[in-house]
Amino acid sequence: MYTILAINPGSTSTKVAIYQDDKAVRELTLRHSTEELAPFAGVLDQFDFRKQIILDAMKEAGVTLSDIDAVIGRGGLIKPVKSGVYEVNETMIDDIRHRPVGQHASNLGALLAYDIAREAGAKAYMADPVVVDELQDVARITGHPDIERVSIFHALNQKAMARAYAEKRGVRYEDLNLIVVHLGGGISVGAHRKGEVIDVNNALDGEGPFSPERAGGLPALAVAKWAASGKYDIRQIAKFINSRGGFVAHFGTNSAMEISKRAEEGDQRAALVQDAMCYNVGKAVGAMATVLKGQVDAIILTGGIAHDKYVCKYIGDMVSFIAEVVVMPGENELEALAGNALRVLEGKLTPRVYE
Template structure:
C-alpha cells in the first residue's frame, strides 16, 4: 500500500488529502483569513506559514509526515510542458519561487510538496499543471503573427476524466479520441487524441464560449471600439472579460444554481441567456470535433455545471449527441487526480518526467 499526501493551495485556503492507493482516507480544507495572508508581500512568502498549518493538521489527526510514500502538489505557472507527472527539482522550484511565469497560489504546490518531502525523506511531484501544452502547431496560428494561440486549460481534471472515460469505454487513454468539456467558472474544451490534447481553447484569457463569469470570444471590432471609446480603462475592460462577464454581466450572478431557480420561476430572459451558454459550448464542441477529423469515441462533460442535468447537460446533448456518445462526470476531484498521477509512478506504470528537459524540448519543437 502506498500512502500519498496531496497539497492543493488556493488563494485563501490549502486543501490537503491523504490517499492509501486509490482510496481517500483523510481530507481537510485549511482556510486562511485575509488578515493572516495580508502580512506577506507575495505568494512565495506564504510558504512557511502554510507549511506550519499543514504540519499542524497532520499532527492533530495522527499522520506523521514521515509516514508517506510520496507527496504531490498542484502544479503552478511554469513554462509550457506536455502532460504527465513531474518530479519536483531545483529548476522548477527556482522558477516558482521567483514567479517567472506569473503569480498564482498554485505556485506553492510544488514548493510545499518539496519542503514536506524533505522532512519525510521521499520524493515530491506535480501532475498536469495548467500550462500543459500538447497542441499541434497548426492550432497555434491565430490569424496574425503577433498573436499566438496558447494552451491554458483545466489540464488536471481534463486528463483525469479522460482516463476514466477511456476505462469506461474499455480502452486506454492513449487509444481513444475524446472531446472533454470542463464547465466551471471557466470553460475549457479539449481535443484529446491518443493521449495528447492537440487543441484547446485558452480558458484563462478569454477564448471559447462565455461562462458564469467570463465573456468568452467576442466580436473583435466591437471589442476594439469599446476599448478605444474613451469611456473605460484597460483594467475595467479586462475585468469585464474575466470576472464580470458571462452570466455575471447578463444576470448579475455567477451561480448556475441561482440561474436555474430563475428559469424554474419562468424567467424567460434567464432561460435565453443560460441556453445561449449551452449553445456556445455545443458550437465549440463541434469545432473541436473537426480537430479530431470527426473520429470521436466520446464527449465527456465535467465540472460544476455538469451537475445540471435538467437544463445545461440536456441542452448540450440535444445539440451534439450526433457527434459521439456523451459521458457525464459532474464536479472535479483535483486531489484524487493528483494522487492517481503519483500512484502510476509508484507502481511503475509510468516514469516521472524531468521539467527542464520537457520545457526545452517543447521550446524546440513548437517555436513558430
C-alpha cells in the same frame, strides 16, 4: 504503505485529499465565494489562506507532517510542457513566483506542495499542469504573426476522465477520439485525438465559452476600445477576462449552482445567461468535432457543473448528433494526482525534469 497528500487549488475551491497507497482516507472540497477571494490582490496572496485549509484537513485526518511520503499538487502556469508527472524543483518555483504565464489558482499547487513537502522532509510533484501542450501546429496560428495560440486548459481532469472512460470501455485512451468538456470555474473543450489534445480553447485568456468566472471569447476590437478608453488598466482588464468575467460579471457570483437555482425560480436573466453559456459550449463542441473530422467516439461532460442536469441536457441536445454524450460529473483530479505520486514512490514511474 505510503501516505500521500494531494492538493488541488481550483479557481472557486480548494480540494485536498490524503491517500494511504490507493485509498483516500480524507477528501475535502471547500468552495470559495467571489467575496471570500476578493480581498486577495493576486492568486499568490492566497498562499497562507489555502495552506491553512490543507493543514486543517491533515489535522482532522490525524495525519502529521512526518507521516507524509510525498506531496503532489495540481500545477500551474509554467512554460508549456509535455503531459506527465514532474518533480517540483527550484526552477519551477522561480518561474511561478517571478515569471508566471498568468494568474491561476493552480499556480499555488506547486508552491504549496513544495512548501509542505519541505517541512515534511518529503518530495513534491505536479502532474499534467494546465500548460500541457499537445496542440497540432495548424492550431497555433492566428491571423496575426505577433499572436500565437497557446494551450491552457484543465489538462489533469480532461486526461483523467478520458482515461477513466477508456478503461470503462475496455479500450486504450490512445485508441480513441474524444471531445472532453470540463465545466468548472473555467470551461475548456478539448479535441483528444488518440491520446493527444490537438486543439483546445485557451480557457483562461479569452477563448471559447464563457464560464462562471471567465469572459470567454470577446470581439477583439471591442476589447481594444475598452483598453484604449483609459477607464481601466491592463490588470483590471485581465481580471475582467480571466477571473471576474462570466457569471461573476453578470451576477457577482461564481456559483453556477446559484444561477441554476435562480433560473429555476423564474429569474429570466439568469435563465438566458445560463442558456448562453450552454449554447457556447455546444458550439465549441461542434468546432472540435470538425477538428476530429467527425470521427468522435464520445463527448465527455465533466467538472462541477456537469452535476447540473439542465446544463447537460441543453448541451446534449445540441451535440448528441455527433457522438454519444457521457456525463462524468466532478473531477478525478485528486485521485489522478495521488495515483501518479504512488507510481513514483513505488518506482513504477520516473518523474520528468522541468527545465
